[in-house]
Amino acid sequence: MKKLVFIVLLMFISISMTEKGSARTLQLTDDALETVEEQQLSxxxxxxxxxxxxxxWNEHAELLDAISIDLDKPGxxxxxxxxxxxxxxSFGVPDTNKFYLVTIHEGKIDQANDLTGEGTSPYPQKEFIQLEDIKYDSPELLKKALKxxxxxxxxxxxKGYNFMLKKDTERNINLLLVIGWNSDQTEMTAAGFDTSTGEYIKPNL
Structure with a gap:
């Protein structure tokens, strides 16, 4: 459970903490609803x-992980x-300590930064995720979790349902976590899935 709380704390980490826009009091029009839908990404x-x-940034960059950020207003x-x-x-370059973070706000890239830290250990190849191995996406895996x-x-x-993709190096699988809460909102919970097969994998939390 402590690991799960730590994972979710990562959702709050954002390069930009700027407040965006004010609350709208008018009912959303069809065009506005379409805009909201376009801002949402799997x-x-x-x-x-x-x-x-x-x-x-680097032609050898590969994916390290992806995580939703908890910046939405309650809904x-x-x-x-x-x-x-x-x-x-998050991206890196295998067998180096190079690290690059892309932050997406409202469905568009907001910031992209080289965050390579001096003295950090190299990222081994086994920690990286290949895009072609992501055969199951968050919408369909959420449905599995809810069932x-x-x-x-x-x-x-x-808030809501959050999602995280990372490499489970112990089991050598790309693990997508669907993160939520128990029914009385007292304890966080998560369901894990192998993105190559869609198979349920119990998270090591």
Whole structure:
């Protein structure tokens, strides 16, 4: 559970902490609803959006992980379609300590930064994820998680359903976590899936 809380704390890490816009009091028009839908990306869509920037940074860049950021205002449908508006996508260069973070706000790249730290250990090849191995995306894996039951959207903190993709090096699989809460909102919970097969994998939390 401590690991899960740590994972979700990462959702709050964003290069830009700027408040965007004010609350709207008018009912959304059809055009506005369409705009909101365009701002929402699945985890694979967010990675595909971020990848070209990473390759411009370094032609050998590969994906390390992807995680949704908890910047949405409270609402009933956050993440319920398997998509989010805010993401952090991390890249590196295998066998080096090079690190690059792409931050997506409202469905578009907001910032992209070389965050290579002096003295950090090299990232071994086994920690990287190949895009072609992501055969199951967050919308369909959320559906699988909901069918299993016992996972509910967060209300005030880690709102809605959150998503994280990382390499499980112990089992050598690309693990996508669907993160939510128990029914009374007292404990966080997660369901894990192998993105190559769609198979449920119990997270090591």
């Amino acid at each position: 985890i694979k869509q967010a990675i595909e959006l971020a990848y070209p920037s990473a390759l411009e 009933k449908s956050i993440g319920s379609n398997g998509k989010r508006k805010y993401w952090n996508i 299993m039951g016992n996972i509910y959207p967060g209300k005030d903190w880690a």
